[in-house]
Ligand code: ATP
Ligand code: MG
């Protein structure tokens with residue numbers, strides 16, 4: 001059976017044989033791009049090459065890019081543990097053409113790799129195209145996909161934009177049908193979010209440029225940007241439906257099961273899945289220089305760490321758990337990503353320290369949450385003030401509280417939470433004003449209001465950065 005490590009190599013070798021420069025993954029923290037939280041697709045490091053601002057000495061490239069989708073525009077945090085196909089950290093395999101080949105080659109490359117080299121059953125594959133993209137439709141027919149398995153999609157799912165202005169174009173996506181024993185419908189249907197039809201590969205055709213006045217003109221340099229999740233293609237090739245059943249994810253789940261003595265396949269399986277996922281995102285983020293903090297990227301890291309700790313708590317872990325799993329991760333991924341081994345001591349220490357510091361308040365906060373729920377009627381929302389108290393006094397990020405409530409089928413009154421937060425800010429401002437240091441304080445509070453004192457939300461307004 002091919003391991004995920006083998007599959008990554010097969011992908012890169014295939015495109016290498018076809019004249020592509022093999023380019024290393026860029027770091028998770030994008031260089032010189034403060035508007036973007038984390039690299040979330042393979043094209044991020046090539047953005048300026050696509051727009052023509054930067055030139056390289058090759059016109060085709062392939063990579064396996066480290067991606068994190070746990071904040072900003074792309075946020076899969078709430079999917080983790082619950083869907084078969086989402087991680088917060090994953091590897092995106094991609095091939096790119098910078099004004100070199102276009103639709104006529106990009107589709108056959110993908111088709112040949114997955115049906116011939118990987119040997120995937122072609123009768124289970126479907127393709128989507130943007131509803132007006134007759135060219136892509138024809139290329140799919142030419143490679144042998146029957147017309148009734150080429151679906152025209154009129155939504156933005158099949159039209160990619162780099163931002164409100166700039167390069168854009170239709171895309172085509174390849175889906176695999178895992179069979180009618182799994183809930184879900186084909187792309188474009190109301191049940192498309194199920195896990196029966198799983199999206200494998202997205203191929204973007206950059207052919208237009210969008211201008212601020214609303215006009216769109218054809219690009220002089222037509223380019224290709226593709227992305228395929230290694231864990232998703234890996235699941236297929238290993239005869240699995242679920243990404244978490246692939247060799248790599250499974251070994252992390254088993255490490256968690258071993259360390260906690262809780263059955264990896266029992267009713268607590270979801271906690272092992274979350275821990276395996278969060279172990280990867282937190283470790284890779286630390287290796288790329290992010291440290292837990294109360295704002296910006298560091299706060300996203302802290303939120304993921306604290307979520308993981310709650311799941312460790314639910315597995316009955318009495319002592320810090322995450323740092324003990326780092327060797328299993330390094331054993332699996334240290335060869336492909338040497339930065340992981342280089343940062344191993346830092347990752348271990350950071351995970352351990354954060355877990356030690358949060359441990360006591362986690363226990364107390366969870367008890368407070370349980371008591372609050374006991375006092376509430378069955379279907380009532382958790383009051384915003386309670387969620388705010390958990391945040392303010394116990395260090396529970398809002399999403400941690402929401403994650404805890406989800407298992408119980410409950411939700412937080414988010415408006416109430418926001419109101420409690422606003423009230424506290426107003427009180428703090430009034431106290432400062434009363435202290436006489438009004439001029440400085442006003443500037444500080446205006447800045448805090450604008451940028452968010454605790455949770456910097458500026459990234460959430462980012463539009464389609466690096467999305468494919
Ligand atoms: P989905 O619709 O399943 O959420 P997507 O359309 O958001 O996927 P793209 O932005 O098109 O995904 O990214 C390209 C590819 O990267 C996808 O086809 C998929 O194989 C993979 N991918 C995307 N998000 C994730 C994730 N959270 N975990 C694992 N793989 C992912
Ligand atoms: Mg998605």
Ligand code: MG
Pocket residue numbers: 157199
């Ligand atoms: Mg999709």
Ligand code: MG
Pocket residue numbers: 173199202468
């Ligand atoms: Mg997609």
